[in-house]
Amino acid sequence: MNIQKKMIPAVLALLCLTTLQVYGQASAKKKEYTLVGKVEAVSISTGKVTVNHGKVDGWMDAMTMAYPVDKPESLKNVKAGDRIKASVFNGDMMLHNLKVIPPEKPKK
Numbered sequence: 693m694n695i696q697k698k699m700i701p702a703v704l705a706l707l708c709l710t711t712l713q714v715y716g717q718a719s720a721k722k723k724e725y726t727l728v729g730k731v732e733a734v735s736i737s738t739g740k741v742t743v744n745h746g747k748v749d750g751w752m753d754a755m756t757m758a759y760p761v762d763k764p765e766s767l768k769n770v771k772a773g774d775r776i777k778a779s780v781f782n783g784d785m786m787l788h789n790l791k792v793i794p795p796e797k798p799k800k
């Protein structure tokens with residue numbers, strides 16, 4: 693693995709933090725948003741789930757990254773490929789009340 697590839701997660705994490713800080717300052721009160729995405733990986737030992745998600749207006753741009761969850765035991769029912777929904781809050785990266793939801797219906 694070359695050094696540039698190794699840098700990618702660090703750069704992404706930094707981008708995330710910057711995004712969170714900017715949005716966090718805009719509103720002191722914690723606002724709730726809904727995140728919907730596809731699970732790429734689950735780590736029960738670290739209590740983190742890697743999610744590929746679209747832009748959550750007011751919270752974070754579209755990206756794939758590992759997020760901590762409020763209840764690590766809830767990850768036992770989650771696997772790569774699942775579509776999930778979770779609540780997220782301003783200035784906080786944690787996924788709350790993570791739930792597996794049915795796959796997206798193909799558009800007719």
Ligand SMILES: [Cu+2]
Pocket residue numbers: 708752755756757
């Ligand atoms: Cu992110």
